[in-house]
Amino acid sequence: MRNIIFFLMLCRIHATCAATHFLKGFFTAGTGLGAFPDFVAVVLVDEDAVAYFDSSIKCLQTRQQWAENIEETFTDVYNELMNSFMQALKSFWKEHLEPHNQGIHTFQLMFACQLDDEGKTGGYRLMFGVDGEDFFTLDTRTFTWIAANQMAEDIVKQDQNSAENAAIYVKILLENECTEALNVFIHYGRESLERKVPPEVSLLRRDPSSPVTCLATGFFPEGIAVSWQKDGKDLHEDVELLETVPNENGTFQTRNRLTVSPADLKEHNYTCTVGHNSLERKIIKTMTEEEIKTNLDPGNFSLSAIIGVVVAIFLLAIISIAGVMLWRRRRVREL
Known part of the structure; x- marks a missing residue:
């Protein structure tokens, strides 16, 4: 996906503020993938993979030693969230796409946010892809959808209200869920995330x-x-x-x-x-x-591949899980 690749490259260009941290989520769902899980989610903080989930294990796993200390309430909530997200994707595929498409297909979603030590947020990104091609990108200045092809444009036109509602939900999720999760990771992993190692x-x-x-x-x-x-x-x-x-x-x-x-x-x-x-x-x-x-x-010279293929989801899938996410966030605050 051209836009997503550009975004990944942009994120690596000379960070000028060591106290600014980034969270990026890479989700992928697919059909006809054989032994490969049909849903995979990877969460990165400052390029470190900190959490992993797939449809085989059905349980959120930490990938950094410091992340193991994160409160159980936080991981339980997001474990349920991942399962709900996975089921929403499967349902959307079966109802809307499976009758018209056979064979191997993948859907990618990438989202991101940033937070600095002064509490300033930003860096919001959301991109969708289908079969390795751009599909939707969210303009986070206006929170409107940018369609990459005719099929995506038709989906937006078919139900403009749903498209607008989805953008509103995503705005809330990026500005609240994403930054709150990043704040938790920074709290537990600051020593590791802000370490300095000379070249x-x-x-x-x-x-x-x-x-x-x-x-x-x-x-x-x-x-x-x-x-x-x-x-x-x-x-x-x-x-x-x-x-x-x-x-x-x-x-x-x-x-x-x-x-x-x-x-x-x-x-x-x-x-x-x-x-x-x-x-x-x-x-x-x-x-x-x-x-x-x-x-x-x-x-x-041995190079590590950039972790994570990204996961794409359509508008109806976003709306179907948005209520669960918002309800879970309120639950975390009450605990």
């Missing part, structure tokens, strides 16, 4: 004619700045900054490639500068024959 920086090159890669890895949090300089001046040409991606141990890595000729390398001074909020001073690597590690292909 390790290396210069790599496959052979003398290949681009030189400045690799920064093992850092946390995610926001980082990696740049090239030529004789002390920032370089923007012949530079390729790659996406920041997670490592398997919960840290991150990124790469910045510079294409430079052997002649220029001899005549000029090239440096790679890395800035990160875990560092008192920026790391500067000077491009010399001694500093560059050769016979290494940066593309072979």
Whole structure:
């Protein structure tokens, strides 16, 4: 899904405020998937997977040690919520889509919110997809639906009232349910979520004619700045900054490639500068024959896949579970 992929990339671009935290939910439902669960939900906080649910286990599981301390009332409420959500998706599929579609199909939903230490909220996102293609996106400025194709547009037109009501419910869920859940996670996981781990920086090159890669890895949090300089001046040409991606141990890595000729390398001074909020001073690597590690292909470095395919749901499914979610939220507040 193009919009969702863009959103995931955007979330990794240099976070400037370490006290701002993000919650992202990735849900997927499908038919004809064989042994693979027909419903999977993953919740991430600042790129750490903290909760998991699928239709086989039917129970919310924590994925971080600190999350195991979250109050039982909270997990019970969201465990029931996940089961209700799963049943709503199945019912919607069976009633509205199954008679017209056979074979393997997937539905994705991604939602997100953010919260900082001053209590400021925002960063609301909601996207739907069907069979890997964009379907609906919620414009969170106006809380109206943006249809990605004719089928989605027809669904909105068929029942405008339902579409408007669904947008209202989603607004409440993002501004209340999502931020309240994120606040709980921050309370229990602040020490881990706000840890600072400095990067390790290396210069790599496959052979003398290949681009030189400045690799920064093992850092946390995610926001980082990696740049090239030529004789002390920032370089923007012949530079390729790659996406920041997670490592398997919960840290991150990124790469910045510079294409430079052997002649220029001899005549000029090239440096790679890395800035990160875990560092008192920026790391500067000077491009010399001694500093560059050769016979290494940066593309072979182990990268973790971004957790979670996202889950999509249609308007009627949202409305069918909205009442349950709001009722559960009131119940949590009363407890």
